[in-house]
Amino acid sequence: MKTFYPKLLVLVALALPTAAAAQSGYTEDRLNQLQQSITLLTGQIEQLQYRIQQLQQQNEKMQADYEYRLDQLEKGRGGGGPRPNPGPSSPPPPPQASAAPPPGTNAANSDQLYHDAFKMLQDGDYAGAEKAFKTFVQRNPQHVLAGNAQYWLGETYYARRDYQNAMGAFAEGYKVYKASPKGPDNLLKLGITLAVLNRKSDACAVFARFNQDYPRATDLQKRRIEQERQKNGCG
Numbered sequence: 001m002k003t004f005y006p007k008l009l010v011l012v013a014l015a016l017p018t019a020a021a022a023q024s025g026y027t028e029d030r031l032n033q034l035q036q037s038i039t040l041l042t043g044q045i046e047q048l049q050y051r052i053q054q055l056q057q058q059n060e061k062m063q064a065d066y067e068y069r070l071d072q073l074e075k076g077r078g079g080g081g082p083r084p085n086p087g088p089s090s091p092p093p094p095p096q097a098s099a100a101p102p103p104g105t106n107a108a109n110s111d112q113l114y115h116d117a118f119k120m121l122q123d124g125d126y127a128g129a130e131k132a133f134k135t136f137v138q139r140n141p142q143h144v145l146a147g148n149a150q151y152w153l154g155e156t157y158y159a160r161r162d163y164q165n166a167m168g169a170f171a172e173g174y175k176v177y178k179a180s181p182k183g184p185d186n187l188l189k190l191g192i193t194l195a196v197l198n199r200k201s202d203a204c205a206v207f208a209r210f211n212q213d214y215p216r217a218t219d220l221q222k223r224r225i226e227q228e229r230q231k232n233g234c235g
Contacts, residue, residue, distance in 0.1 A: 110136065110139065110140045110143055111145075113132060113135065113136050113139075114133075114136050114143075114145050114148075114149060116132055117129050117132030117133045117136060117149070117152070118152065120132060121133075121152060121155065121156060126156045126157075126159050126160050127156075129152070129156045130153060130156040130157070133149045133150075133152050133153040133156065134153060136149045137149050137150055137153065141176075146177060146180070147173060147176075147177030147180025147181065147182045147183065147186075148180070148181070148182045150169065150172060150173035150176065150177055150182070150186070151169075151170070151173050151182040151185055151186050151189070153169045153173075154166050154169030154170040154173060154186070154189060154193075155189075157169055158189065158193060163193050163196050163197050164197075166189075166193050167190065167193045167194060167197065170186045170187075170189045170190035170193060171186075171190055173186035174186040174187045174190055178213070183213075183214065184210070184213075184214040184217045184218075184221050185221070187206060187209065187210055187213065187214070188210065188221060188224055188225060188228075190206055191203045191204075191206035191207045191210075191225075191228060192228060194206060195228065195231075195232050200232050200233070200234075203228070203232055203234075204229065204232060204233075204234035204235070207225050207228055207229045207232075207234055208234070210222075210225045211225070
C-alpha cells in the first residue's frame, strides 16, 4: 500500500494537465457554438427589421395613394356642375409581344434570394448558402442588404474552417461596405479570422482600428473587441 499511493498520485498529477486541456478545449468549442448561435439570431432579427421596414414603406405608399385619390374626388365634386361626359371610350391598345415585368419584381426576387440564402445558412447548407450569397452580391451590389450578404458569405467559409476564404470575404465586406450596418461585424470577424490564422500582429492592428472606425458600435461589439484583444495579447 505504501508504494501504491505515490504511484497513484503521480498518475493523477500526470492526468490533470490533460484533463484541464480537454476541459479548456470543450469550453472553447462551446463558446464558439454559442457565439455562432447568437450570430444567426442576430441575422434573423436583421431580416425581421428589414421586412418591417418594407411593410412600413408599403403602408406609407398606400396611405399617400389613398389621400391623393380622395383629394382628386373632392376636387371633382367642387366644380359646381356635372362633370363633362368623356364620350365613348376608345378601344384598348393591342397587347404587345413582350410586356415589361411589373414594378418591384426584381426587388422582390432579390429579397427572396437573400432570404433563401440565409435559410440555407441556418440549415447548415454552407455550400448552398455560399453560392446564393455570392449570386446576391454580384447581382445587387448596391442593395441595402449587400453588406449583410457579404458578411454572411464570410460566415459560410468560417463555419467550414476555410479561414483563407473567410478572411478574404470579411476584408472585402469591410472595404466595400464599410458604412453598412454589417461594417463593424466584418471588421471584427476579420480580426478574429486573422488570429485563427496565427497572424496575431495583423489581428491586433485590425482590433485597434475598430474604435476609430466605429465609435458608435454596440456595447456587445465593443466587448467582443476587448475580449479578442486580451485573448491575443494585443497591447
